[in-house]
């Protein structure tokens with residue numbers, strides 16, 4: 001397609017770390033698209049929602065280290081994993097001891113289960129998914145000094161990835177300052193306020209996003225953030241939780257937004 005004169009936006013993982021190929025999340029590094037760009041890569045789904053959250057906080061307080069644990073839906077693997085989970089559920093409701101599954105998809109049945117195994121293993125014990133989050137994030141944010149310690153986990157959710165993120169910054173950001181920074185960031189919606197009058201009679205209960213939220217049209221294209229707290233074990237530390245649609249912002253939507261960015265910059269004509 002490129003030889004025929006097309007500008008290509010690739011959703012796969014083959015070229016993302018090639019230094020000659022821009023890797024773009026339009027809200028984060030639109031400057032990476034130039035008139036020279038004929039081939040652009042779109043990041044991994046878990047990376048996209050991570051950099052959407054980290055970038056504004058990095059600009060506000062310089063991030064030093066991140067510890068991230070993912071809660072990734074089965075559709076991140078593809079449609080076969082989605083269908084396999086749907087096949088497992090009726091069996092699992094009858095007996096958790098006898099759930100057949102496709103072993104070429106995941107290493108075990110995933111209904112009512114969690115697997116700390118996303119993509120293939122690397123020689124140092126991490127998985128490729130975990131290393132994608134490290135290396136792609138550093139490339140997109142343009143800072144190899146951000147240390148990222150990842151654990152990627154597959155959970156029995158059909159669509160929508162969650163991430164628990166612990167962030168150490170150079171400069172202090174209070175939880176309310178972090179909330180302000182994130183609320184002002186494009187593509188992010190903060191859902192973190194007192195949830196008064198809840199039937200659990202918890203006067204301190206707060207709102208937070210969950211994967212089923214991204215089924216709602218008003219949330220489906222956003223990265224939803226909640227549980228923003230200061231980490232009392234660090235001088236400058238934050239904990240938060242985010243959720244996004246891995247098939248939309250984590251994949252197809254980001255590709256469309258890169259195309260829109262190219263049009264806006266006059267690199268391609270519609």
Ligand SMILES: NC(=O)c1ccc[n+]([C@@H]2O[C@H](COP(=O)([O-])OP(=O)(O)OC[C@H]3O[C@@H](n4cnc5c(N)ncnc54)[C@H](OP(=O)(O)O)[C@@H]3O)[C@@H](O)[C@H]2O)c1
Nearest residue numbers: 011012013043044045075076077078079080246247250251
């Ligand atoms: N799923 C995610 O969350 C996600 C996130 C970021 C990036 N990506 C990337 O997006 C790409 C697609 O992933 P996916 O999750 O959508 O996979 P998928 O659910 O398995 O879907 C792949 C699709 O590609 C079609 N296909 C496969 N080989 C083809 C060929 N030679 N010619 C034409 N069509 C072909 C398949 O059609 P048939 O069913 O007819 O075979 C199927 O519809 C991958 O590169 C993946 O890395 C996925």
